[in-house]
Amino acid sequence: MRVITGTARGRRLKELEGMETRPTTDRVKEGLFSALQFDIEGRRVLDLFAGTGQLGIECLSRGATEAVFVDRRADAVKLIRENLKVTELTDRARVVSADSMEFLKGLREKFDIIFLDPPYAAGLLEPAIAHIAKFDILNPHGIIMAEHPVERTMPALFEPYRLHKTYRYGKIAVTMYRRSGNEQNEE
Incomplete structure (x- = not known):
């Protein structure tokens, strides 16, 4: 994994x-970042259920301003910190040892890109998406990237959030949600 x-x-x-x-495969990661390539630079990123931290690290490497990594496993948190040192990206990263859903409940900041890749069988993906939309933790024009089994249908969301597109890579899919801007508030 590079x-x-x-x-x-x-x-x-x-x-x-x-x-x-289950780290994101190279094929999925390349496709995901191909879809995001013009949306990363200067952005704040949340890598929820971070595992190895590879998605947030890839964003930092591509010019994201800051990335927050959240995982409940002590070994994952330790590994994310090691991977940040190896990549020399520690200065723009914050690693949080916490349950991802509890972290979302207490969140008082907003992000531009949020990665969601929980264990498939845990039943956490849809509740995380619903919570992000309900408490509106994406900045205007923000993006949620949710990895899931290809046979799972992802829920539609209410404005200002919308399901934008689902990309398929064999047995794995990544669904992109976008948050509209504040156009309705601008005159």
Whole structure:
């Protein structure tokens, strides 16, 4: 598992042992960042259910201003910190050891891009998406990228959020949600 491009291009990231964490495959990661390539620079990123931290690290490498990584597993938090040191991106990162859903409930800040890749069987993806929309934690024109099994249909959301597109990569899909701007409030 390597950083695809940017300041940390080619750096190898460490992976977690065991089957509890399922890192995003290279094919999915390349497709995901192809869809996001013009939306990363200067943005604030939340990597929820972060695992190895590879998605947030890729954003930092590509010019994101800041990334917050959240995972409940102590070994994952330790590994994210190690991967940030290897990539020399620690100065723009914050690593939080917490349950991702509890973190969302207490959140008082907004982000431009949010990655959601919880364990598929945990039933956390739809509640996380609903919470993000309900408490409106995306900045105007923000993006949610949700990884899920291809057979799972993702929920539609109410304005200002909308399901934008689902990308399919074999058995895995990534659904992009977008938040509209504040156009209705502007005159």
